[in-house]
Amino acid sequence: MTSFSKTPLLDTIHTPDDLRKLKIEQVRQVADELRQETIDAVSVTGGHFGAGLGVVELTTAIHYIFDTPRDRLIWDVGHQAYPHKILTGRRDRIRTLRTAGGLSGFTKRSESDYDPFGAAHSSTSISAGLGMAVARDLSGGKNNVIAVIGDGAMSAGMAYEAMNNAGAMNSRLIVILNDNDMSIAPPVGAMSNYLSRLYSGKTYRTIREAAKQLGKHLPKMIADRAERVEEYSRGFMTNSGTLFEELGFYYVGPIDGHNLDHLLPVLKNVRDMEDGPILVHVVTQKGKGYGPAEAAADKYHAVVKFDVATGTQSKSKPNAPAYQNVFGQSLVKEAEKDDKIVAITAAMPSGTGVDIFNKAFPKRTFDVGIAEQHAVTFAAGLATEGYKPFCAIYSTFLQRGYDQVVHDVAIQSLPVRFAIDRAGLVGADGATHAGSFDNAYLGCLPNFVIMAAADEAEMVHMVATQVAINDRPSALRYPRGEGRGVEMPEVGVPLPIGKGRIVRQGNKVALLSFGTRLADCEKAADELAAHGLSTTVADARFMKPLDVDMVLKLAREHEILLTVEEGSIGGFGSHVMQTLAEHGMLDSGLLRFRSMVLPDEFIDHNTPAAMYAYAGLDAKGIVAKVFETIGRDQAGTIKLAGA
Numbered sequence: 001m002t003s004f005s006k007t008p009l010l011d012t013i014h015t016p017d018d019l020r021k022l023k024i025e026q027v028r029q030v031a032d033e034l035r036q037e038t039i040d041a042v043s044v045t046g047g048h049f050g051a052g053l054g055v056v057e058l059t060t061a062i063h064y065i066f067d068t069p070r071d072r073l074i075w076d077v078g079h080q081a082y083p084h085k086i087l088t089g090r091r092d093r094i095r096t097l098r099t100a101g102g103l104s105g106f107t108k109r110s111e112s113d114y115d116p117f118g119a120a121h122s123s124t125s126i127s128a129g130l131g132m133a134v135a136r137d138l139s140g141g142k143n144n145v146i147a148v149i150g151d152g153a154m155s156a157g158m159a160y161e162a163m164n165n166a167g168a169m170n171s172r173l174i175v176i177l178n179d180n181d182m183s184i185a186p187p188v189g190a191m192s193n194y195l196s197r198l199y200s201g202k203t204y205r206t207i208r209e210a211a212k213q214l215g216k217h218l219p220k221m222i223a224d225r226a227e228r229v230e231e232y233s234r235g236f237m238t239n240s241g242t243l244f245e246e247l248g249f250y251y252v253g254p255i256d257g258h259n260l261d262h263l264l265p266v267l268k269n270v271r272d273m274e275d276g277p278i279l280v281h282v283v284t285q286k287g288k289g290y291g292p293a294e295a296a297a298d299k300y301h302a303v304v305k306f307d308v309a310t311g312t313q314s315k316s317k318p319n320a321p322a323y324q325n326v327f328g329q330s331l332v333k334e335a336e337k338d339d340k341i342v343a344i345t346a347a348m349p350s351g352t353g354v355d356i357f358n359k360a361f362p363k364r365t366f367d368v369g370i371a372e373q374h375a376v377t378f379a380a381g382l383a384t385e386g387y388k389p390f391c392a393i394y395s396t397f398l399q400r401g402y403d404q405v406v407h408d409v410a411i412q413s414l415p416v417r418f419a420i421d422r423a424g425l426v427g428a429d430g431a432t433h434a435g436s437f438d439n440a441y442l443g444c445l446p447n448f449v450i451m452a453a454a455d456e457a458e459m460v461h462m463v464a465t466q467v468a469i470n471d472r473p474s475a476l477r478y479p480r481g482e483g484r485g486v487e488m489p490e491v492g493v494p495l496p497i498g499k500g501r502i503v504r505q506g507n508k509v510a511l512l513s514f515g516t517r518l519a520d521c522e523k524a525a526d527e528l529a530a531h532g533l534s535t536t537v538a539d540a541r542f543m544k545p546l547d548v549d550m551v552l553k554l555a556r557e558h559e560i561l562l563t564v565e566e567g568s569i570g571g572f573g574s575h576v577m578q579t580l581a582e583h584g585m586l587d588s589g590l591l592r593f594r595s596m597v598l599p600d601e602f603i604d605h606n607t608p609a610a611m612y613a614y615a616g617l618d619a620k621g622i623v624a625k626v627f628e629t630i631g632r633d634q635a636g637t638i639k640l641a642g643a
Contacts, residue, residue, distance in 0.1 A: 007033040015089050016063035016114075024064075028260055031060040035289045037091070038083050039308060045097040046304040047105050047428070050286040050293050051080035051150070054180045057258050058148070058282060059083040062176075065267040066144055072116045072132050076125035076149040078106035079302075080178075081115075088114035098428035100606040106432060120432030121400065122370045123156035125149050126175055130166045133173045133276075144271060148176045152347060155369030160247070163277075167248015172276035179254065180284045244279045253281025258288060298350075320485035323478040326456045327419055328356030330463040330492055331390060335361055338467060340388045344368065346375045352392035352421050372397050376404035376416070383414040388467060392419040395435025395477065402441060409473050410445045416473045417466040418442075423452065423477035423515065424566030425598070425612060430605030435477070436598055439514075439571025442475055443544055449474040449497060450544040452515035452565075452572075456483030458541070464492030479516050479566065481608065498545035506534035509626055510558040512551070514540045514565040514572040520612075521564055523619035528626060543572045548579055555585045555593075560629050564596045564622060566612075573597055592629050596622065 010033040035056045075081040096102025106120040117128045125147035133145045244251045287293025292311025293300035306313040335341040342364045349355040358365040368375045379389035409416045423435040453459035462476045511521040525535040563573040573595025612618045
């Protein structure tokens, strides 16, 4: 029996050069086959899904019209670039997405020449694209630069900073606004598509330029009036272009992003324009072409493996609550007692657990969009008026609001409560989303209380602790994923500020954990005990203020002291070492101290367990570090210096 391919035309395309050899009437079939391959691949791998399906036609059209990779194509955020990866020589590896040694879930420079800029945080494409366009102009080049940015990413100030700069410079840059969610445009019909082709065509642009030149010779009042009529007629007919025109962009759109008969000629016109910058407004539908995704509220934004026929996702049942849900539920309980509590998130309500709070208190919940800088200062403003803002932002995204954390919150000692999700290594999203640095970048700031939950029960008490801290900012960090399955308290009770706890008592080795590595410390203690090494396990709870009394006691009463944290150098271990040094505990040579942190590198995507094993921060790594510190291997052989 002869097998037949479901994607015969796509099978002939290994790079966009092959795509560009096809007749224009074949492009629709390529797009249809590309959508089928994307659905099939993500059903095997999981990952971001809806956004990629929404840009299948746009992806195909861009690579057909433009000369990639010589023309630079930047996908903002990059999570919608799976179809792009299939068309650009990576189809044979597409089912390795987000797995160890496989393709990244985002664009990545080291992965392909077709990825000129790595993107996994949003709203960077126009800035990067402008940099590339200026570099081209300085070098005397002629290639195009295209930035594709979603409407969600346009909620970030950085996009407007870049557009303002690009408009003032008049550099030839093409920005494609992929409007797929906020519906900032009216339904797209034949008239607006006709107008878009007209406005992007050379004849109209030539007439418009001639009119501008003529206007220079008319009395100013008449010339201004004529220009305004032309501008507002375009703004009225297209309904959304005036803002972009004011920023200095030539606006084209809105056009139907799934209709190749409209997309291809408009993109060709835009490609052939000699002036810039240009903004092409394309309306698409997330999840397009896959029924279950189109019907779902989140358009299957991100999925685990699923059955293609039904759309059923194969989620394993967790045996413990997810940390983000514990946060959301705890905050609801606190807010029932205190009407000053409000919650803020930057476009990640479900990712942070703020969606749970929103269901209970919609008027006290604020999703500010992809605008972390604004979120932090907005929270600071609320705090000045006696409210108790909880600002829930991933560690990796809070980096974007760092100046605001320092200047607007810490210096003024305002009681903004930071709930820092995705602390530590995060798995399939890789280095761009890892919460590796917040211990270091927050720990150096005066006036901060910094906590890390060792398990989900501790987290309930720490949320209550944050509510009670009303004279300075505080941060509570917790990882992605499920807790340990411990017994949960009915209500949160504020913890004594700056006090840790001893979890188990020993006398030779002390393991001092900050965060959820506590579970691995306990496993390591069991193994060390089996080797005859009596081990104390302590949970710091607070990095700042540090429990100095507990740290000094551990140092005095044990031969070896190890700190363990899910963060980079410069964090918890550095604070402990500073304290030991200041109190003379390192002077006598009686104490052997080691600090276990993430390695000084960006770790590629894998499962969290595999990533922590690689980092040496699992139970096995902790045991190995203890034996290395006392100078013997695990078989008990003493290692001699120089041997």
